[in-house]
Amino acid sequence: MSGHKRDGRGMRIMDEMDEGRETSGEGGLTRRLQTELEIMQRHVLMLQTIKANEPIGIIRLAELLRHPQHKIRYSLRILEQEGLIRPSPEGAVTTEKVKEFLPQLEGVLREMETTVRKLRETLGYNPNMPP
DSSP states (O other): OOOOOBOTTSOBOOOHHHHHHHHSSTTHHHHHHHHHHHHHHHHHHHHHHHHHHOSBOHHHHHHHHTOOHHHHHHHHHHHHHTTSEEEETTEEEEOTTHHHHHHHHHHHHHHHHHHHHHHHHHTTOOTTSOO
């Protein structure tokens, strides 16, 4: 991991030094959003893969998901911190908390869709007009 501070949900906390780096250059502000969404997608895909194949180890997860082992380890650590998985002698297994997390995530994604739609409207995007 790059040494950045993270909150309880695994989201990176920007400090004063990050602020200039994140927003400088072409697309810095949007790049951060895209990166965080890609990481969340990897975490969820990994959670679903663990659920379908539990118990499962790092090497098998890396093979199935085609991600390097260091990214697998990072996501496992975040999922464990969230209480969504736990280690076992045979590999990672999901916890009961997954049952409440997935519907909660679906709700957050619906809220995000609304926010994205409003942002597009703010930018003058008309879904009825061709791009």
